Amino acid sequence: ENIIESEPIVYRRILVPQPGGKEYCTDSGLVVPSISYSLHKKLLCVAEKHGLSVERRLEISGVCASQMALTLLGGPNRLNPKNVHQRPTVALLCGPHVKGAQGISCGRHLANHDVDIILFLPNFVKMLEPVTNELNLFCQTQGKQVPNVKDLPDCPVDLVINCLDCHENAFLRDQPWYRAAVDWANGNRAPVLSIDPPVNDQEQGIHAKWSLELGLPLALGEQAGRVYLCDIGIPQKVFREVGISYHSPFGCKFVIPLHSI
Amino acid sequence: ENIIESEPIVYRRILVPQPGGKEYCTDSGLVVPSISYSLHKKLLCVAEKHGLSVERRLEISGVCASQMALTLLGGPNRLNPKNVHQRPTVALLCGPHVKGAQGISCGRHLANHDVDIILFLPNFVKMLEPVTNELNLFCQTQGKQVPNVKDLPDCPVDLVINCLDCHENAFLRDQPWYRAAVDWANGNRAPVLSIDPPVNDQEQGIHAKWSLELGLPLALGEQAGRVYLCDIGIPQKVFREVGISYHSPFGCKFVIPLHSI
Numbered sequence: 001e002n003i004i005e006s007e008p009i010v011y012r013r014i015l016v017p018q019p020g021g022k023e024y025c026t027d028s029g030l031v032v033p034s035i036s037y038s039l040h041k042k043l044l045c046v047a048e049k050h051g052l053s054v055e056r057r058l059e060i061s062g063v064c065a066s067q068m069a070l071t072l073l074g075g076p077n078r079l080n081p082k083n084v085h086q087r088p089t090v091a092l093l094c095g096p097h098v099k100g101a102q103g104i105s106c107g108r109h110l111a112n113h114d115v116d117i118i119l120f121l122p123n124f125v126k127m128l129e130p131v132t133n134e135l136n137l138f139c140q141t142q143g144k145q146v147p148n149v150k151d152l153p154d155c156p157v158d159l160v161i162n163c164l165d166c167h168e169n170a171f172l173r174d175q176p177w178y179r180a181a182v183d184w185a186n187g188n189r190a191p192v193l194s195i196d197p198p199v200n201d202q203e204q205g206i207h208a209k210w211s212l213e214l215g216l217p218l219a220l221g222e223q224a225g226r227v228y229l230c231d232i233g234i235p236q237k238v239f240r241e242v243g244i245s246y247h248s249p250f251g252c253k254f255v256i257p258l259h260s261i
Numbered sequence: 262e263n264i265i266e267s268e269p270i271v272y273r274r275i276l277v278p279q280p281g282g283k284e285y286c287t288d289s290g291l292v293v294p295s296i297s298y299s300l301h302k303k304l305l306c307v308a309e310k311h312g313l314s315v316e317r318r319l320e321i322s323g324v325c326a327s328q329m330a331l332t333l334l335g336g337p338n339r340l341n342p343k344n345v346h347q348r349p350t351v352a353l354l355c356g357p358h359v360k361g362a363q364g365i366s367c368g369r370h371l372a373n374h375d376v377d378i379i380l381f382l383p384n385f386v387k388m389l390e391p392v393t394n395e396l397n398l399f400c401q402t403q404g405k406q407v408p409n410v411k412d413l414p415d416c417p418v419d420l421v422i423n424c425l426d427c428h429e430n431a432f433l434r435d436q437p438w439y440r441a442a443v444d445w446a447n448g449n450r451a452p453v454l455s456i457d458p459p460v461n462d463q464e465q466g467i468h469a470k471w472s473l474e475l476g477l478p479l480a481l482g483e484q485a486g487r488v489y490l491c492d493i494g495i496p497q498k499v500f501r502e503v504g505i506s507y508h509s510p511f512g513c514k515f516v517i518p519l520h521s522i
Contacts, residue, residue, distance in 0.1 A: 007343055028342050051398045059320040059494070063515065070513040079513040081270055081289050111498060112508055138314045159398035233320070235373060235401035248375055252331040252340040254324065 013247035014216070022219035024227065030249045032229065032258055034219040037167055037199065043215060043242050046236050051187035054098060054130050057214075057232055062105025064230045064254045065161075065195050065212055069110055072193065072210070073158055078164040079114060089116040089157040091190070093181050093206075095164045096127050099196050102136035103163030106195060111141035118157075122177045123147040129253055147179040162206050167198040173205075182206055197224055216244070217258060227258045274508035283480035285488060285519035291409055291510045293490065295480040298428055298460065304476060308499050315359060315391050318475075323366025323421070325491045325515045326456050326473055327420075330371055331472070333454065334419055340375060349419040350377040352451070354442050356425045356433055357388050360457050362426030365395035367456060372402035379418075381439045384408040388416075405453065410441040417450040423467050428459040434466075443467055458485055458490055477505070478519060488519045 012031045020034035035043075048054065070079065072087045092107045094100035104119065111117045119138065127135075136249075138145070146152060164181060172178050185192060185206045194208040199218050211224035214232045231254045239246035250256055268423065273292045281295030296304075308334045309315065331340065334349045355361035355370045372378045378468050380399065388396075399406070407413060425442060426434075446453060446467045455469040460479050472485035492515045500507035511517055 008347075011342075013342075029343055050401050052396045053316060055314060055316055056320040060324055061315040063321055063324055065496070067515065073513075075513045081272075081274075081291055081512070084270075108496060109492075109494060112492065112509055113511055113513060133312045137496065140311055140498040142497055153490060231370075231373065232372060233324070233373060235369060235398065236403055237401040248373055250374055251342070252334075252336045252374060254328065 001148075014249065015179075015245040016216075017243035023261050024217055024229075025261050026249050026256055026258065028251070031261070032217060032249050033242070034217045037218060039242065039244075040216065040218060043234065043239065043244070046230050046241050047238050050235075050238055052233060052238070055133070058098075058101055058105045058130060058134060060107050060233050061195070061214055061230060064105050064232075065102070065106040066109035066113065068210075068212060068228060068255045069106065069159060069161065069193060070113060070115075072191075073115065084114075087114055087116050089118070089153065090159045090161060091152055091157045091185075091188070092117055092161045093185060094119060094121045094166050095166055095169065095178070096121070096124050096168040097169055098128065098130055099166045100163050101128070101130040101134040102195055103161055104131070104138050106161060107143055108134070108138045108141055110113055111138070111143035116119075117141070117143035118152060119143055119145045120149065120152055120181060121145060121147065142232045149177065149184050152184050153188075158190060159187060160185050160190045160192045160206075162192050162194040162197070162208060165194075165198050165200065165205065192225075194224060212255070213258075228255055229258050230255050275319040275510065276506040277477075281480050283477055283478075284522050285490075286522050287510050287517055287519065289512070292522070293478060293510050295478045296505070298479060300505075301477065303477060304495065304500065304503050304505070307502050308495050310494070311496075311499055313494060313499070314392070319359075319362055319366045319391060319395060321494050322363050322456070322475055322491060323370050325493075326363070326367040326454075327370035327374065329471075329473060329489060329491075329516045330367065330420060330422065330454060331374060331376075333452075334376065337395055345375075348375055348377050350379070350414070351420045351422060352418045352446075352449070353378055353380045353422045354425050355380065355382045355445060356427055356430065356439070357385050357392055358430055359389065359391055360427045361424050362389070362391040362395040363401050363456055364391070364422055367422060368404055369395070369399045369402055372399070372404035378402070378404035379413060380406045381403055381410065381413055381442060382406060382408065386427070394504040409447050410438065413445050414449075419448060419451060420454045421446050421451045421467075423453050423455040423458070423469060426455075426459050426461065426466065431512060453486075474519070488521075490514055490519050491516050
């Protein structure tokens, strides 16, 4: 019998130093373990040291998140030159931190692709430089920025993108604008995509239909909805430097669905 | 009769101050005019002024060019976990300039997606900062850099990516390493993808099967092969600032084919 034996497929190709509390798998069965917030932060920090700056990360995460959002909005069926008078509307809710800046970058790319963007970002006297830079670029699009929740649309939008939360600014959740934005999102009937949400035990936040994780996932709870993973361009040796044995689970994609196991 | 009249489709939605010598159209018939090299340069320069830095451009063009290359290599059929022992090989030919850095960024993203990359970049005592930065990041992947043409593979690779040429360093074409790289590419039987090639009248260069243009196309000649256009995230008002009335031809995509008309 001439059966050529192929090498067995290894499904566990990402090994992390501490288990993060949850494991996921890809459509093809590859195991993707979650990591802790502190290890995720260290990974980004080492990547920055090697030149993968915050600016680069904002650009790649903005492009990939907008590609995912364009698919969720209907892709080529919705966005084609014969449909110019049926442009989709997206409400983008951002806090004043790098996670908010990631959202603004996504919003710029969506606006560049004919999506009607309403960006909610409260007015602050002084903001972090990455947020200001993203905002300046966003202002060059046809997108609209509103500083008050009351300026958000009354009717359902096509999609809400949630970038309000951040691990390190949990105190923002007590502020009136934050509460008002959460109430608005929960009152609007649009589905919600959360980008890079924190692990959140409290149940009062925004319930997402989808969540997009960056690089490697955290152990997200139920309210994160269906989890997707985004390639943010971190090379293998950077993973190794923080103790992660990494082999890309992405195949030819930059955004893939993950399933809880 | 209750026929709802829809608005007529406008196919000419990009208007440029000077015609660039050639017009293209998209799959859906939208007209995309070419622009001159000097107007293209001015467009990038104004984009940089608004915060779309060279670093950001390197990241977005790297991501989108690698997405195109992954498709050319066979997409999900070729790159899946059952095929780990059939990794595609790409030879990447780069000159010591920003166009070369664009290629290195593309090479990093391909290496991150399990493509075997052999980067040819000659040794120079001092290189431009964007080139050095990209090279540092590339060195964190499993990709290999070779400084001599003789270290490029003898057998045909799956794809050659050509980033040797640049409008402003035409003198490089007379250097021995450049001539050797062109001869190697023309001798290898692999198809060639050129990223952001200059308009080139001379016929001694590398003939591409595909060329990827950034933002708006130049009037490329026959040896550019089939032309594709990449969205590099420039917002509408930046186009307007250089006198271009712009409406995205991309629909929900970031890379689209263009056809000569």
